[in-house]
Amino acid sequence: MPLFQPLPAYSIRIRHKTLDLSKPQIxxxxxxxPDSFSDGGQFNAVDSALKRAQEIIAAGATIIDIGGESTRPNAEAVATDEEIARVIPVVEAxxxxxxxxxWLSIDTSSPQVIEAAFAAGADIWNDVRALKREGAAAMAAKLDIPVMLMHMRGEPATMNSLAQYxxxxSEVxxxxxxxxxxxxxxxxxxxxxxxxxxxxxxxxxxxxxxLLTQLASLQSLELPLMFGISRKRFLAEVLDKSNIARYKNSKAIERDIASTAAGLFALQQGASIIRTHNVAMMQQAVALWQQLTDYNHLSA
Structure with a gap:
């Protein structure tokens, strides 16, 4: 597809707010x-989570995605009451x-968690299980809440064995x-x-x-796209295969540059929302992309 094309003209609404997805949203x-793969244990107290949220906002994010249960491979399940206890005080703060x-997004598959979070002020439901848990779709309909449906096969404990296509x-x-x-x-x-x-x-x-080279194909589904690859294992594999010694066996935090580059590739193919750990780095990249896109449009 041609370089620097405007994003599709989508938006989402909740309560009195509208989020324009024809502009990149971070x-x-x-x-x-306590156990997320990149930053587990760093922000599981309300004061540290609030401080981090303020940093995320100052760096340029329009959405904060709050997760109370790790979905890394082989992560242990978290009881609903425990997930609520982790998430709701942070939303309120x-x-x-x-x-x-x-905008506050809640990374959960539990209808009980999203119901409590919505009452506390959450705006978006980010569900890696795509509303497959009992009562989830009914809850999303009841709340009339924007919801992110993610493609996954199985559960975090079994998904790697199902990576066969x-x-x-086409199958995704x-x-x-x-x-x-x-x-x-x-x-x-x-x-x-x-x-x-x-x-x-x-x-x-x-x-x-x-997927990353053909992400634009998903535009045929005529729905906005969220892209989340920040610090993930694929980027560790990319760095390993680069044969650059300093990036061999990289730590998660060392993958932010590759994460940002991947985010730009996703924007170029029509993704409206980029989910990232390093908001400031992604914000600079988005600023460049947006200005070049605007320039290209005005010069056409």
Whole structure:
């Protein structure tokens, strides 16, 4: 596709707010867990989570994605009450100290967690299981909340064994389309749906390469896209294969430059939301992309 094309003209709405997805939106990651792969244990107290949220906002994010349960491979399940206890005080603190303008996304598959979070002021449901848990689709319909449906096969404990595709791009598209049909038949509004192709979930190195080079194909589903690859294992494999000694066996935090480059490739192919650990780095890249896109449009 041609370089520097404007993003598709989508938007999402909740309560009195509208988020324009025809402009790049940066989603900063805030894990309030003891065991997330990159930053587990750093922000699982309310004061440290609030401080991190303020840093994310100052760096340029329009969305903060708050997660109370790790979905890394082989992560242990978290009881609903524990997940609520981790997430809700953080949502309340951010709303109290940072106001209503920041969009708060909740990374959960639990309908009970999102119901409590919505009551506390959350705006978006980010569900790696695409509303497959009992009662999830009904809850999304009841709350009338924007929801991110991610492609995954199985569960975090089993997904790696299910990374088998004849044509990963086609199959991911087909499975996402089927999931959209399922949840809309249960009352979820199509206008509330954002799609996530699920980088890092039930996919290997070659699958990630195919998806990242053909992400634009997902635009045929005619729904906004969220892209989340920040610091994931695929980028560690990329750095290992580069044969640059300093990046051999990289730590998660050392993958931010590759994460940002991947985010730009996703923007170029129509992704509206980029989920990242390093908001400031992604914000600079987005500023360049947006200005070149505007220039290209005005010069045409």
């Amino acid at each position: 989603m900063g990651i805030l894990n309030v867990t 951010i709303r109290s100290h940072c106001g209503d303008e920041i 004849e044509d990963v791009v 598209m087909t499975e996402l389309a089927a999931r959209v049909e399922d949840v809309t038949s249960l009352g979820v509004k199509r206008a509330n749906i954002i799609l996530d192709p699920g980088f890092g979930f039930a996919k290997d190195y070659a699958h990630h390469c195919a």
